[in-house]
Amino acid sequence: MSSKAGRVLALLEALQDHPSQTGPQLAARLGVDVRTVRRDVVALQDLGIPVDAERGPAGGYRLAAGYRMPPLMLTAAEATAVTLGLVAARREGLDADGALAKVRRVLPDPVRRRAEALEATLRFTGSAPDAAPPSLDELAVLAEGALRRRRVHARYTTSAGETAPREVSPFGLVAHAGRWYVPGFDHARGEPRALRADRFTGARLGGPGTAPPPGFDPVAFVSRTLARVPWAHEVEVVVHAGAADVAARFPPTLAELEPGDHGTIVRLRADSLDWVAGLLAGAGHDVTVVRPPELREALHALADRLRRA
Secondary structure, eight states: OOHHHHHHHHHHHHHHHSSEEOHHHHHHHHTSOHHHHHHHHHHHHHTTOOEEEEOSTTOEEEEOTTOOOOGGGOOHHHHHHHHHHHHHHHHTTOOOHHHHHHHHHHSOHHHHHHHHHHHHHEEEOSSOSOOOOSOHHHHHHHHHHHHHTEEEEEEEEOTTSOEEEEEEEEOOEEEETTEEEEEEEETTTTEEEEEEGGGEEEEEEEEEOOOOOTTOOHHHHHHHHHHTOOOSEEEEEEESSOHHHHHHHSOTTTEEEEEETTEEEEEEEESOHHHHHHHHHTSSSOEEEEEOTHHHHHHHHHHHHHHHO
16 A cells, blocks of 8 residues: 555544544644645545535535445454444344454455454353453454464453553453453463453563363353352352252352252352342252351341241
8 A cells, every 4th residue: 555545544534533624633643744634635535535625714624424434444443343243243143244244355454354353252151241341452452362372461450459461372252241351371370260351451462372271161161260259158058959940040150050969069159148048049949058057047037037028
């Protein structure tokens, strides 16, 4: 692409972002002089793109009302946002494959590769995809690292607020309950971990990464990790029902299930035993408490309240 062609496309993108701007404003944004802006506006008009020029102190340049830009002008961040929306729409049963194919065809190669990486690696848990993503640039780099089996170098902020360099080999992306997670191999810790995508900054691709274990399931791994997050109480009960019935009440992000001799063993963590008591009361089956003994007191207190009601 010639220097002039690049300038003209940059001018077109600037007018798309802000439909009405003065010559000096455009010149400052594009790093050229006002005379060059005037020449490039004429070039756009020669291509049939309706750019109106207004003279006078309050004058400037604007795209004609109703003009719509072609998808070719999507920036990397915009293409990532469009891909996110279409993948989420496809998950909800909408026919988004045709739209995704059209977007891929008109994107420049570097932007298209990022969009394809995001489409190929993004997965959702059973909850609705209402998670607000982190920086789209960080998300795209993490997705590209997962698809191309590359390491990602970045700064990562822990839950304690400490920020330090981090090197990870992403295995995918998972959105769950308002959060975005990156299952991958943490090279500093030497083990697979599920990291929060919104805590990465300055992400960039590095050398060859560590491949995921055979048969690795990103959603299952994140679900297990979330179920094992430390809380104030570790709870173990036996629900006297089959695993299929119990799983409908206790999803994998909430509890770990294991077949037992007298039903299904349920292990979970919680800050409130009163909350656990309410959860078990709605299980629809008899329950035997294994630990902690304080849970029995919470269940008795709940039963007394229900009787009084």
